[in-house]
Amino acid sequence: MNNISLPPLVALLVFPGGLFLMALGLAYEYIDRKLVARFQNRLGPRWFQPLADLVKLLAKEEIIPDGVHRGLFIILPVIAVAGALTAALYTPLAGFMPAYSFPGDLVVTLYLLSVMTLSMGLAGANTADRFSLIGATRTLTQLFSYEAPFLLALLGPAIAAGSWQISTINLYAENNRWMIFTQPVGFIVAIIGLMGKLELPPFDAPEAETEIVAGALTEYSGRGYALFRLGKDIELVIGLTLVSAFYLGGLANPLEFLLKTLALLLVVAALQSLFARLRIDQTVGLWWRAGAILGLVQLAVIIAGSSWLRPLLFK
Amino acid sequence: MDLEPNKKFVVPIGPQHPALKEPGHFEFAVDGEIVTGATVRLGFVHRGIEKSAESRTYVQNLYLMERVCGICSHVHGTAFTIGVEHLAGVTVPPRANAIRVLVAELERIHSHMLWLGVAAHEGGFDTLFMYSWRDREKVMDILEEISGNRVHYSANVIGGVKFDISEEQRGKILSSLDFLEERTRHYLKVVNEDETFLGRTVGVGIMTREQAESLGAVGPTARASGVERDIRVDAPYAGYEQFPVRMITDTRGDLHARFVVRIEELFEAYRVIREILDHMPEGELTARVPRRIPAGETISRVEAPRGELLYYIKSNGTDMPERVKVRTPSLCNWGSITSVAVGHKLADMPMLLVGIDPCFSCNDRTITIKSAGVDLGWTWEDLRQHGIEAYR
Amino acid sequence: MDTIQELERVETLLKPYAGEMRRGEANRVDVPLEVGQLKAAVKALVDARWGYLGAIAGVDQPAPVEQGGPAANGHTEVIYIFFQGAAAAALRVLVPYEGGSVPTICDLIPSATLYERELIELFGVTVTDTPTTEKLVLPDDWPDGVYPLRKSFTGFDGQQV
Numbered sequence: 001m002n003n004i005s006l007p008p009l010v011a012l013l014v015f016p017g018g019l020f021l022m023a024l025g026l027a028y029e030y031i032d033r034k035l036v037a038r039f040q041n042r043l044g045p046r047w048f049q050p051l052a053d054l055v056k057l058l059a060k061e062e063i064i065p066d067g068v069h070r071g072l073f074i075i076l077p078v079i080a081v082a083g084a085l086t087a088a089l090y091t092p093l094a095g096f097m098p099a100y101s102f103p104g105d106l107v108v109t110l111y112l113l114s115v116m117t118l119s120m121g122l123a124g125a126n127t128a129d130r131f132s133l134i135g136a137t138r139t140l141t142q143l144f145s146y147e148a149p150f151l152l153a154l155l156g157p158a159i160a161a162g163s164w165q166i167s168t169i170n171l172y173a174e175n176n177r178w179m180i181f182t183q184p185v186g187f188i189v190a191i192i193g194l195m196g197k198l199e200l201p202p203f204d205a206p207e208a209e210t211e212i213v214a215g216a217l218t219e220y221s222g223r224g225y226a227l228f229r230l231g232k233d234i235e236l237v238i239g240l241t242l243v244s245a246f247y248l249g250g251l252a253n254p255l256e257f258l259l260k261t262l263a264l265l266l267v268v269a270a271l272q273s274l275f276a277r278l279r280i281d282q283t284v285g286l287w288w289r290a291g292a293i294l295g296l297v298q299l300a301v302i303i304a305g306s307s308w309l310r311p312l313l314f315k
Numbered sequence: 316m317d318l319e320p321n322k323k324f325v326v327p328i329g330p331q332h333p334a335l336k337e338p339g340h341f342e343f344a345v346d347g348e349i350v351t352g353a354t355v356r357l358g359f360v361h362r363g364i365e366k367s368a369e370s371r372t373y374v375q376n377l378y379l380m381e382r383v384c385g386i387c388s389h390v391h392g393t394a395f396t397i398g399v400e401h402l403a404g405v406t407v408p409p410r411a412n413a414i415r416v417l418v419a420e421l422e423r424i425h426s427h428m429l430w431l432g433v434a435a436h437e438g439g440f441d442t443l444f445m446y447s448w449r450d451r452e453k454v455m456d457i458l459e460e461i462s463g464n465r466v467h468y469s470a471n472v473i474g475g476v477k478f479d480i481s482e483e484q485r486g487k488i489l490s491s492l493d494f495l496e497e498r499t500r501h502y503l504k505v506v507n508e509d510e511t512f513l514g515r516t517v518g519v520g521i522m523t524r525e526q527a528e529s530l531g532a533v534g535p536t537a538r539a540s541g542v543e544r545d546i547r548v549d550a551p552y553a554g555y556e557q558f559p560v561r562m563i564t565d566t567r568g569d570l571h572a573r574f575v576v577r578i579e580e581l582f583e584a585y586r587v588i589r590e591i592l593d594h595m596p597e598g599e600l601t602a603r604v605p606r607r608i609p610a611g612e613t614i615s616r617v618e619a620p621r622g623e624l625l626y627y628i629k630s631n632g633t634d635m636p637e638r639v640k641v642r643t644p645s646l647c648n649w650g651s652i653t654s655v656a657v658g659h660k661l662a663d664m665p666m667l668l669v670g671i672d673p674c675f676s677c678n679d680r681t682i683t684i685k686s687a688g689v690d691l692g693w694t695w696e697d698l699r700q701h702g703i704e705a706y707r
Numbered sequence: 708m709d710t711i712q713e714l715e716r717v718e719t720l721l722k723p724y725a726g727e728m729r730r731g732e733a734n735r736v737d738v739p740l741e742v743g744q745l746k747a748a749v750k751a752l753v754d755a756r757w758g759y760l761g762a763i764a765g766v767d768q769p770a771p772v773e774q775g776g777p778a779a780n781g782h783t784e785v786i787y788i789f790f791q792g793a794a795a796a797a798l799r800v801l802v803p804y805e806g807g808s809v810p811t812i813c814d815l816i817p818s819a820t821l822y823e824r825e826l827i828e829l830f831g832v833t834v835t836d837t838p839t840t841e842k843l844v845l846p847d848d849w850p851d852g853v854y855p856l857r858k859s860f861t862g863f864d865g866q867q868v
Binding site for chain 2: 786845
C-alpha cells in the first residue's frame with residue numbers, strides 16, 4: 001500500500017477528505033444512477049447530472065418550515081456531511097493509506113457513518129410534517145435493524161486479521177486469500193447492510209416516495225437537502241471502500257481501488273433493480289431473522305476457527 | 316404539531332402526492348404503521364361534463380364523452396354511441412361492431428399494462444414499471460397506426476366507426492401481438508414468482524366475495540374476489556356477441572389476485588383480437604343516423620378496462636340530450652378501499668389504492684407534428700430519434 | 708331467454724309496492740314508486756338477491772313555465788338502476804323541490820352513499836338519514852342552495868355553461 005503524507009489541512013480539505021471525496025461521491029452517484037437506468041432499460045442521466053443537481057439545489061432558496069427548531073434544522077445536514085467526511089479519513093481511500101489511523105478506528109468509522117443516518121432521523125423528527133415523522137420513524141427503525149448485522153459482517157474480517165484497525169485489516173486482506181471466499185456469508189450480509197444503510201431499493205421504505213413522499217427529508221430544500229444528498233454520496237463511496245477493502249482482497253493502489261469498488265457498485269446497482277420495495281416490517285424481520293443470525297454464525301465460526309483450529313492446524 | 320394523545324395521527328395522501336397521478340384526497344388515520352381509518356374526497360377534477368352535455372349536440376357530446384377519461388376514451392365513446400344508436404333505432408354494420416371490439420380490446424391491453432407499471436411503481440418495483448411501459452409502447456404504436464392517435468383514438472362515430480383495418484395494418488397488429496403475448500407471459504411469471512413482490516401482494520387487501528358485492532365493486536377488482544360479473548359476457552354489446560370473451564375470475568380477493576386477473580385478461584384480449592382479425596366481417600363502416608334523436612331513455616353498459624361503465628341517456632326529440640348520466644367504474648371501487656384499508660400497513664396503501672386501478676388521467680403526450688402553425692416536417696420516427704439523442 | 712325470465716321475476720317481486728310497471732326497453736322494466744314504498748321495494752330486491760345497484764341517476768324535471776307553474780314546483784326524478792345480468796330494473800320516484808325527500812338505502816346497500824351524496828350536491832334532493840353529507844365532487848367554497856344539475860342553473864354571473 002502506498003503511503004503519502006500530506007499536511008493535515010490538505011488531508012482534510014482536498015485529499016482524501018473534502019473536495020476529492022465529494023467529486024468521487026458525485027461520480028459514483030452518477031455511475032449508480034446510470035447503471036440502474038440501464039438495467040431498467042432507460043437512458044439514465046448525463047455524466048454531470050449529480051453535480052448539476054447539487055449546484056441547482058445549492059442555488060435554491062432554503063425554506064425553513066414552521067414548527068421546527070431552526071438551529072437543529074440548519075445544523076443537522078452539516079453534521080451529517082461532517083460525519084461522513086470524517087469517516088473517510090480512516091478508510092484506505094483510492095488505495096492509499098488512511099490519512100489517520102489508530103487501533104480500533106473501525107468502530108469509530110462505523111459510528112461516524114451512523115451519524116449521517118441519525119441526523120436524517122432527527123431531521124425528520126424535528127419537523128411537524130407527517131411524512132417526515134413517519135420517515136424518521138422508519139429511518140431509525142431501519143438503523144436499528146441493519147446496524148447490528150452490518151457491524152457483525154465487518155467484524156468477521158477484523159477478527160480474522162486480529163486487529164480493529166482498518167489499515168491493518170486492509171494489509172491482512174492483501175496478503176491473504178480474499179475473504180469473499182473464506183467468509184461468503186459475511187460478504188452478503190455486508191453488502192446488503194450497506195444497501196440498507198444507504199436506503200437504496202429495496203430497502204428504501206424510509207423514503208418510499210409513493211407512500212411518504214421523501215420520508216424524513218420531505219421538508220428539506222435547497223442547501224440542507226443538497227448537503228444530505230452529498231453526505232449520502234460520500235457514504236456510498238466509504239461503504240464501498242470498506243467492503244471491498246475487507247472482502248475483496250484489500251486496496252493496494254488506485255487502480256485496484258477503482259476496479260474493486262466499481263465491481264461492487266455494479267452488484268449493488270443490479271440488486272437495486274431486481275426487487276420490489278420491502279415494507280419496513282419486512283426489512284426489520286429480514287435483518288433480525290436472517291441477517292443478524294447469519295452474521296453471528298459466521299462470527300462464531302471465525303472465532304472458533306482462529307482460536308482453536310489454527311493452533312491445531314499450524315502447530 | 317398536535318400532541319394530544321387522543322387525537323388521531325392522520326396521514327394525508329393527496330390531492331398532490333407522488334403516488335397519485337391524478338388529484339384525489341385520502342386521509343388515513345394511523346396508529347404507528349397500522350391504518351385505523353380511511354376517508355376519501357373526490358371532485359378535484361370535476362369538470363361538469365354531465366351538465367355541459369345537456370347543451371351540446373349528440374355529435375359534439377361524443378367527443379366530449381371521449382374526454383371523460385384519458386386512458387379509456389374508447390369505452391366512453393362506445394357506451395355513448397351505443398346508447399344513442401339504440402334510441403335512434405339504428406343498427407350498426409357488423410364490421411363497425413368488430414372494429415369497436417378490436418379497439419376496445421387494444422385499449423384494454425394498453426390500460427392493463429399501464430396499470431401493471433403503475434402498480435409496480437407503487438410497490439417500489441421500478442424495473443417492472445419501466446419494462447412494462449416500454450412494452451406498452453407496442454400497443455400504443457398499433458393504436459396510432461390504425462387511428463392516428465395514441466390516446467384519443469376517436470374510433471366511434473354515431474352509427475359506426477371512422478376507420479377501417481387494412482391488410483397491412485392487420486399484419487402489423489398480429490406481429491405486435493406475438494411480441495406482447497410473450498412479454499405478458501414473462502410478467503405473469505414475475506408477478507407469480509418474485510419473492511419480494513409476492514411479499515407485497517399475497518394476502519394484502521383481501522376483499523371477500525360478500526364484501527365485494529356489498530361494496531359494489533366492479534370489473535377486475537370484483538372478479539379477483541370471485542364476483543362473476545363482466546358486461547362483455549352478461550350483456551354482450553357491439554361485437555362481443557360474435558366474438559365472445561371468457562370471464563376471468565379468481566377467488567382469493569387479494570392484491571395478487573388482482574394482478575393475476577388483469578394479466579390473464581391480457582391473454583384473453585390477444586386471443587379476441589386475433590379472432591377478430593381472422594374473421595373480420597365484410598361490409599359498411601357506418602349507418603345513417605338522424606340528427607334529431609327520438610324522445611326516450613336508455614341505459615347502456617360496457618365493460619371498461621376498470622369495470623362496468625354505465626351511461627343513462629334521456630333524449631327529448633331534439634339534437635341535444637335531456638340528461639346524460641355517467642357512472643364510471645372507478646367510482647364504484649372507491650368504497651372498496653376505504654373499508655378494506657383498515658388494519659393494513661401504511662406501506663400497503665399506495666398499492667391498495669392502485670389495486671383497483673383508479674382512473675388516473677393518462678400522462679401521455681400527444682405529439683402534433685404540425686403545431687401552432689409551425690410545420691416541423693418531422694415524422695414520428697424522426698421525433699423519436701430526436702428524443703433519444705437529445706436526452707442521451 | 709334468461710333476461711325475460713329475470714324481468715318477469717323482478718316484476719313479481721316489486722308488484723306489491725309499485726304503480727304501473729312497463730318495459731322501457733327490451734331488457735329494462737320501469738317501476739314507478741311512491742317515495743314511501745321505495746325502501747320496501749329495494750329491500751325486496753336485496754332480500755331476493757335480485758341484481759345489484761348499478762347507479763342512482765337524478766333527472767331534473769322543472770315545472771314547465773308555460774303552464775303557469777312557478778319554478779319552485781319542479782321535481783327531481785330519482786332513478787335507482789339495478790342490474791341482473793342483462794336485465795335492468797329502474798325504480799323511479801318523483802321528489803318535489805319543496806319538502807320532498809327520499810330515504811337513504813345505505814343501510815341496505817352501503818355502496819349507495821356515493822350516489823346519494825351526488826344527489827344531495829348536484830340536485831338538491833334531501834336524502835334522510837344518509838351517513839355522510841359532506842361534499843363529494845363540488846368545491847368546498849361552492850355556494851349553498853345552488854344545484855348545478857338542475858336545468859335552472861345556467862352558470863354564475865350570466866356565464867353560460
